[in-house]
Amino acid sequence: MAMTKAIITEVSPRDGLQDEKKFVPTEVKLKFIQLLADAGLPIIEVTSFVSAKRIPALADHALLMQQLPKNAHARYSVLIPNLKGLQEALPYHCDYISVITAISETFAQKNMHCSIADSIERIREILAITKPKKIFVRAYISCALGCPDEGAMDAQKTALLAKQLLEMGCDEIALGDTIGAGTPALTQQLIQAVSAFMPVEKIAIHFHDARGQALANIKICVQMGVYKIDSAVGGLGGCPYAKGASGNVATEKVIALLDTLRIEHGVDLEKLKKADMLIQQFI
Numbered sequence: 001m002a003m004t005k006a007i008i009t010e011v012s013p014r015d016g017l018q019d020e021k022k023f024v025p026t027e028v029k030l031k032f033i034q035l036l037a038d039a040g041l042p043i044i045e046v047t048s049f050v051s052a053k054r055i056p057a058l059a060d061h062a063l064l065m066q067q068l069p070k071n072a073h074a075r076y077s078v079l080i081p082n083l084k085g086l087q088e089a090l091p092y093h094c095d096y097i098s099v100i101t102a103i104s105e106t107f108a109q110k111n112m113h114c115s116i117a118d119s120i121e122r123i124r125e126i127l128a129i130t131k132p133k134k135i136f137v138r139a140y141i142s143c144a145l146g147c148p149d150e151g152a153m154d155a156q157k158t159a160l161l162a163k164q165l166l167e168m169g170c171d172e173i174a175l176g177d178t179i180g181a182g183t184p185a186l187t188q189q190l191i192q193a194v195s196a197f198m199p200v201e202k203i204a205i206h207f208h209d210a211r212g213q214a215l216a217n218i219k220i221c222v223q224m225g226v227y228k229i230d231s232a233v234g235g236l237g238g239c240p241y242a243k244g245a246s247g248n249v250a251t252e253k254v255i256a257l258l259d260t261l262r263i264e265h266g267v268d269l270e271k272l273k274k275a276d277m278l279i280q281q282f283i
Contacts (some may be wrong), residue, residue, distance in 0.1 A: 006222070006266040008254065009034050009043040009204065009230045012279070014079055015248060016236030018048065018055050024282045030067055031160040035275035036129050036233065037074035040267045041251075045077045045098065049085035077138070081112065084124050090129075096176070097130065099123045100140040101165070103158045104147035108177070111142065120164070127169045139170040142208065144190060146181025149178045155186075159193035167197050173203055174230065177217070180210030187217040191224045204228035207249045209235060214249035222261060229254055234276045236283070251278075 001128065013033055017024055024032075029046075052059035061078070069078065077096040080086045089097065094268040102108040108116045123139060130137055143150075144158050162173045174245050175190060182190075194203055203226050207214040218229060232248035251272060258265045 005266070006227045006229055006254075006258050007042055008251065008265060008267060009045060009077070009228065010016070010041040010047045010233065010251060011206070011230050011248060012036070012232035012236045013046040014048050014232075015060065016232040016234075016279075017057050017283070018056050019237065020250075020283050022283060023057060023059075024279070026063050026067070028278070028282050029060070029064055032275055032279050033068065033076075034071075035278060037071045039269075039271035039275060041074060042266065043075045043077060043096070045079065047107045049083065049089045050079070050081050058281045062088065062092075065089070065094075068178070071184075077136075080126060081180055083129075084123050086126050086129060093106040094135065095137045096138070097126075098138045098140055099126055099170070100141035100142060101117040101161070103153050103161055104150045106144040106149040107143045107147050114257055116161075123165065124168060131169050136172075136176055137167040137170050138172040138204065140176050141165075142175045142176045144175040145177040148179050148248045152181070152186075155190045158190060159197055161209070162203075163197035166202060171202070172228070173198070174206045174228075175203065176206040177208055177214070180214065182217045183213055184208065184216050184220045187220045188224065191221055191226060195224070195226075200225040201227075204230060206230040208237070209247060214248075215253055218249065218254065218257060219261070222258075222263065227263075233272060234280065236254035236279070264270075 005179050033046055047061040047064050048058050051230055075096055078094050087150055105116055108119055112119050125153045146152055205221050231251040231254045233251045235247040235250035237248040
């Protein structure tokens with residue numbers, strides 16, 4: 001199945017900065033987000049309503065949302081780890097949130113301090129509040145292509161979890177290759193398994209690039225009709241709870257791939273470089 005336009009979710013303000021030891025000032029983050037929006041990125045994940053103790057780099061999430069102006073061309077999303085985070089985020093009228101679970105029990109315990117089953121219950125509690133408010137909910141499945149502790153993951157098991165999340169009321173499922181373990185063959189197997197239970201339009205992909213396979217994996221996904229792609233300018237990012245989780249695939253590289261494949265994306269590379277130049281001064 002061929003696609004005509006990719007939708008890039010820029011995750012650098014959240015996933016890109018969350019593991020940085022040096023705190024980026026809120027005013028810099030605001031300017032960074034504005035430059036990303038000016039570059040034409042349609043969706044930007046701007047922060048996470050997580051404990052400041054756990055993720056100090058995002059301790060200013062409330063202040064950021066207070067000062068973040070609406071943008072006519074970009075949609076802003078926030079990561080919500082639990083009900084407490086949702087209650088904190090609701091006053092800022094967020095209409096797009098992300099929730100998170102994992103296919104690896106070990107990773108769930110390290111990242112969310114709970115079991116997979118408990119993380120599903122957290123998501124269920126969040127959905128009970130967000131659905132009546134018509135808030136768009138994306139669900140991340142971490143370690144979909146491999147776990148630093150448990151190794152390879154079963155594609156069918158991941159597909160069944162994705163199906164459960166969709167049936168619960170999540171609007172979109174983002175398959176995360178948290179440690180960059182995926183290969184084109186494994187990626188194809190995963191997309192085949194998940195797309196057996198849902199339209200490809202409901203699937204997004206979130207690849208880290210630890211082994212240099214992210215672009216090859218994205219190409220496979222695109223060829224299979226998955227057009228929602230996460231990336232981070234300059235390849236920023238990692239995961240504080242996953243050993244070996246290097247940066248996200250770089251937005252610039254994704255754009256170059258899409259250009260080669262003659263797939264529209266709507267992102268201005270020169271304007272994107274301005275955002276990269278700004279943030280590199282502060283990390």
